Amino acid sequence: GQLYIEPNIETYEGMVIGNVAKGNDMAVNPIKGKHLTNMRASGSDEAIHLTPPLRLSIERGMEIMHDDEYLEITPGNIRLRKQILKEIDRTKDFRRSSAL
Numbered sequence: 453g454q455l456y457i458e459p460n461i462e463t464y465e466g467m468v469i470g471n472v473a474k475g476n477d478m479a480v481n482p483i484k485g486k487h488l489t490n491m492r493a494s495g496s497d498e499a500i501h502l503t504p505p506l507r508l509s510i511e512r513g514m515e516i517m518h519d520d521e522y523l524e525i526t527p528g529n530i531r532l533r534k535q536i537l538k539e540i541d542r543t544k545d546f547r548r549s550s551a552l
Contacts, residue, residue, distance in 0.1 A: 453470050453471045453472045453473050454470055454471050454503070454505075454506050455469060455470040455502065455503070455505040455506065456468065456469055456470050456471075456505055456506055456508055456531075456532065457469045457470070457482075457505055457531075458505050463482055463483065464537070465537050465538060465539070466533050466534040466536070466537030466538065466539075467531060467532070467533050467534075468521060468531070468532035468533060468534065469482055470505075471516070477542075479539045508530045508531070508532070509530065510523070510525065510530060513530055513532060516532070517532055520534060520535050520536070520542075521533065521534055521535065522534075522535055
């Protein structure tokens with residue numbers, strides 16, 4: 453997938469930080485570090501190379517946003533965020549709308 457934020461950027465729940473190659477939403481915690489305690493897997497985690505983040509413009513943000521997202525425009529930033537910020541509330545809303 454493609455990242456939309458740079459390292460050391462403050463995030464909040466419901467903020468879209470990138471896209472997933474499969475096309476589905478994935479809830480992540482970008483602040484939580486991965487512990488390298490398993491000796492068999494620790495060597496493979498050291499050589500991760502990330503592609504540079506995509507800088508969002510208003511036009512690009514409008515192209516890639518989904519129906520359940522907002523394009524948040526402030527004087528300093530252009531960000532994508534979910535309309536319903538909390539993941540549990542998004543799940544409840546999805547279940548309620550699919551039951552109809």
